[in-house]
Amino acid sequence: MRKSLGTVLAIVPVVAALVVAPNAAASTTASTTAGTLKDAASISGRLFGAAVGANLLGDPDYVTTLNREFSQLTPDNEMKWDFVEPNRGLFNYAAADRLVSHAESQGMTVRGHALVWHSQLPAWVQNMNSPSQLLTAVRNHISNVAGHFSGRVAYWNVANEAFDDTSRAARRNSVFQRLLGDAWVEEAFRATRAADPTAKLCYSDYFIEGVNPKSDAVYAMVKDFKSRGVPIDCVGFQAHLTSGAVPADMRANLQRFADLDVDVHLTELDIAGSGAAQADSYAQAVRACVEVSRCTVITLSGVTDKFSWRVSQTPLLFDRYYNKKLAYDSVLSVLIEG
Ligand code: 9MR
DSSP: OOOOHHHHHHHHHHHHHHHHOOSHHHHHHHHHHHOOHHHHHHTTTOEEEEEEOGGGTTOHHHHHHHHHHOSEEEESSTTSHHHHOSBTTBOOOHHHHHHHHHHHHTTOEEEEEEEEESSSOOHHHHTOOOHHHHHHHHHHHHHHHHHHTTTTOSEEEEEEOOBOSSTTOOBOOOHHHHHHTTHHHHHHHHHHHHHOTTSEEEEEESSOSSSSHHHHHHHHHHHHHHHHTOOOOEEEEOOEEETTOOOTTHHHHHHHHHTTSOEEEEEEEEEEOOHHHHHHHHHHHHHHHHTSTTEEEEEESOSBGGGOTTGGGOOSSBOTTOOBOHHHHHHHHHHHHO
């Protein structure tokens, strides 16, 4: 997975600069010398991505930062069910196509998000009450959407947030769960594999970064899928975190999933906070990934605090003026260390 030793050695002096001068002014200079997030991640063969809104592609500051720093693009909302199939059987791909074309023009891979999710789901699906009609709708949705993007999407978040966010670790109460039971998740994976045989298929969820009853439940599901040949390739850990509260066992948890023979990805990383505390927590979360060889993708929930879904918590690596934050430098140095 590594680049040549020459590439690595060329960057070593920058790491040294970060170590001897860990203050804001010096680290900004150092990070400029070190390159970009995507280049630093590529040293160990990883991708560094962001969720992107199609409406922001006309904003020059946004696009400059996106193109310079990121090697993977996840449509923020434009591939969700309510966006692509708001009415049964009528598909709208215009905004998602714009994002995919932009990614391709910049050599970025695309992560599709998300085929089956209880949220941002149109009323016509939420209100269904026939299991067979719902299963048909799920299969038709996946075959159209994954089929439309076949060959252009490297990773799909196939099923998102199937588990409850309480400590009970039960399945979430959704129309899919009520009508189809636990089997809806594997139905979605099988349908996606049929529609796009080359994309890597991921299950993604939040509050599963550390070992806890919810991550135990996801672990059991993935283990069961692998044992029965259900096509799953990766697990996405959304990683909506808070400064000072990154789980201490995050690396161990990622490793136990990787040991099931799946890749592990951070799919929506953001960390509420600011300054050195935020930078330290980012370093901890990114280090948990880079210490696991099968943790191959880190994707942020956005590019800049300005457009973050947690805007008041300033959780990203660029501030609202596109300045690199302290957390940017800490992430860069952890990626370079590999
Ligand atoms: O980033 C998304 C934001 O633009 C939307 O307004 C929001 C609506 O819920 O969804 C955000 O992203 C979600 C992601 O797709 C799945 N995990 C939870 C995120 C926050 O809801």
